[in-house]
Amino acid sequence: MDLFEYQGKQLFARYGIPVSAGAVAETVDEAVAAAERVGYPVVIKAQVQVGGRGKAGGVKVANNADEAREHAGNILGLDIKGHVVHRVWVEHASDIAEEYYASFTLDRAAKQYLGLLSAQGGVEIETVAEENPDALAKIEVDPVDGLSEAACRAWVEQAKLDPEATDGAVDILMKLYEAFVGADADLVEINPLILTPDGRVHALDAKVSLDDNARFRHPEWDEFTGLEKLDPREREAAERGLQYVGLDGDVGLIANGAGLAMATCDIVHEVGGQPANFLDIGGGASAQVMANALEVINNDPSVKSIFINIFGGITKGEEVANGIVQALAQVDIASPIVIRLDGTNAEQGREILKAHESDRLVSKPTMVEAARTAVALAQAASSASASVNKGN
């Protein structure tokens, strides 16, 4: 789960990381009121989960109420790379002497934590990594030992920040590490981390991605829910606990397991079709989960045929079959279904489906055959509707 900047700052504040005083606003009036409270000059920042806000006009300085009103009005509702701005964060503007970059994440190859610190902040860190890799100071942290203050100090010195920033940076980085581990984050990033002219080190931005697997020990995360999702299909699927990614084609896909779901997209593409989505019902899915998945696919108007590709390991064939039968009874499935069922209890599942098979529910023995059939059905449906349109 990715947090918005203001949520990330609230989280940082809980760990004692200095952030600017500010407030969230959803309307122009709220933004002006917030600006009056925190004191001019203020920075009004679009709250969207996409980079390049500044360039898109989503970050503006206001020196008085009129400017605050104008900027908030322009930013709220702005479309930044497909993300519509519903909220702004209004904070007191900081004087900046230096801009740095700091982050912690998992280094998958080393299987340890990786801290990155750079004296060149405020720009895309990928650019720094490519153009000037020496400007990036790295530290590997063993999760068992954690980060010692001595190691942290050596890391800061290696990054060649302004010497005046050293103590403040060490303090913030120790707290940032604490937040990374304690808050179960996959990523914590401050860009820019600033040094003010009066020698304070301060987090001017906050990027935090939380590990959804750790939700069971973080009841406080409930306050972060209601995050925007772009695609209404994705929102509906998320509400039903399904892993769904919307794509542009017309063959609706349901598979168990992320790898098989991706392979299903790949094979549909390869036999000349276009997948409408990626949908993983996960391991050990029940009949209800299967029925939910079918409903989500059925609600997508671009879907012309449905390909269910199940290789049961932990998922049981009879549960899958019962879910399909249940969904067929509950809702009017608009598109023909092609199913390929293999693995655990597949025989039982096929037996259950046999009684329901028709030209609307076709069973195929292999992934390739099922993909070809689903693509052919989608193409037939498209050309049929095209000729109907011509007739009109």
Added chain:
Amino acid sequence: MSILVNADTKVIVQGLTGGQGKFYGLRNRAYGTKVVGGVSPKKAGTDVEGIPVFASVKDAVTETGATATMVIVPAPAAADAVLEAAEAGLALIVVVTEGIPMHDEATFYNRVKRDFSASRILGPNCPGLLTPGECNIGFIPAEVAKAGGPVGIVSRSGTLTYQALNELAEKGIGVTTCVGIGGDPVPGTSFIDCLELFEADPATKAVIMFGEIGGSAEEEAAAYIHAHMSKPVVSYIAGVTAPPGKKMGHAGAIISGSKGTAQAKMEVLEAAGVRVATNPTAAGELMAEVVAAL
């Protein structure tokens, strides 16, 4: 011959008394796996259809001589279960539990590596491993698999592991061992670990490797193959059609910028001498050619 497990491997199940643990523990035993015990502090002294339940992993090991375990406990209890298994000296800890927090995985992986180097973790969030006809630990539907080699299978995704077995079975090709390493951020056993074991196993003559988008595990495997593998490798990378920036189910399956794409991985693998297919069925066909030429 095989890698990691064989007919003599004695296995305990941490979580045997839970619904999933019981289903798969019994299923593994029905396949012929020597499932010799379960662990549950509350139900010690009872049995699950004849499989004795012990209070601790240590007790189970002392009583049964087990060398492997399947950890199939809820995610919040997984870290403690793994460490208990390592402390009891088990050589192979197969963690099928999914949904374990990244920080837990990173911590127990490094702890086991440092303090219990005789133990190997497979997973978490993996389907387990299978030596056909001898031993099955985990979820792999083993019925279709043909025993005896000459092909070894290693796969990141669970269901694609089954798909690989299925493709080979349909072509009548046998398997030495099939390993699902799992798609979580900190896998205890990597592609390279498995490739190294297959390279050393005389019965394995070729290896099929199924990867997916995201991360760099396939690229690292390619470098290893280029430098160290004498046996032919066939590969498929899932996610050729995946859009950038979207998490495709697994935490790790995401294309970040231009990094982690299936195309990039396929190119690196091809350059390392691997025969790369564009879908699992095509990978099975390529492997049939490789086996015919052995």
